Amino acid sequence: MSAKTAKELLAVARAELGVKESPAGSNKVKYNTWYYGREVSGESYPWCVVFAWWCCAQVGLSLPVKTASCTALMNAAKKAGMWVTTGYLPGDIVIYDWGGDKIPDHCGIIAQVTGTGYLCIEGNTAVGNDSNGGQVMERTRAAKTILGAVRPVYAAELPESVQWAVDSGIMQGNTSGDLMLDSPVTRKQFVTMLHRYHVKFGG
CATH class of the missing domain: 3.90.1720 (endopeptidase fold (from Nostoc punctiforme))
Structure with a gap:
């Protein structure tokens, strides 16, 4: 967990x-x-x-x-x-x-x-x-x-914008659950997130 x-x-x-x-x-x-x-x-x-x-x-x-x-x-x-x-x-x-x-x-x-x-x-x-x-x-x-x-070992709380993207299904982590927030975004990843946004919200 x-x-x-x-x-x-x-x-x-x-x-x-x-x-x-x-x-x-x-x-x-x-x-x-x-x-x-x-x-x-x-x-x-x-x-x-x-x-x-x-x-x-x-x-x-x-x-x-x-x-x-x-x-x-x-x-x-x-x-x-x-x-x-x-x-x-x-x-x-x-x-x-x-x-x-x-x-x-x-x-x-x-x-x-x-x-x-x-x-x-x-x-x-x-x-x-x-x-x-x-x-x-x-x-x-x-x-x-x-x-x-x-002080228990807590996970860092995500910024509100990132949490929204995760909750909306627009942003997903790798197979280990790492969101890779400090890693460069490839064109493929960017287009994938745009597509998820379109599917979720239309427009």
């Missing part, structure tokens, strides 16, 4: 907003069932990292280690060269440190960089219980609460 974009990951995460564990306080939720391969419940199964894992899996993204632990994810990301501590971007999986003790407490996915912090989509959170609230929610977080972030 080809690499995906941050936009695709965030679309998956946003579609999950409002999902809650049931019963409340049980950690019994579909993401844990998927991760463990069976229904689980109890305090041993917090699921903020599991939620991030589930979202990544839906679009074919890999994280550096399969784990439900914020600490293990952070350490693996550091070893894999996927750990960043500045310049956070949408699609980064942030690890929070609530108490300033450098110990990971919770994680979320940055959806938007704002003027004062970050809008994040998080699993297992709630107003009043940041790290174990049992819901998928959008939360606004201050930069000072972020210990660092895992």
Whole structure:
């Protein structure tokens, strides 16, 4: 499966907003069932990292280690060269440190960089219980609460004009899916694209 974009990951995460564990306080939720391969419940199964894992899996993204632990994810990301501590971007999986003790407490996915912090989509959170609230929610977080972030290997997002040409079927890649955007265009390729445009749109 080809690499995906941050936009695709965030679309998956946003579609999950409002999902809650049931019963409340049980950690019994579909993401844990998927991760463990069976229904689980109890305090041993917090699921903020599991939620991030589930979202990544839906679009074919890999994280550096399969784990439900914020600490293990952070350490693996550091070893894999996927750990960043500045310049956070949408699609980064942030690890929070609530108490300033450098110990990971919770994680979320940055959806938007704002003027004062970050809008994040998080699993297992709630107003009043940041790290174990049992819901998928959008939360606004201050930069000072972020210990660092895992940055998955995303595909570069295409310029709008190129994406239009691809979506319209006018531009197609080679057998490997490479659009060869920086390669010279032959007359044959140019005429082929013109023909596809004519077939698609007429005129």
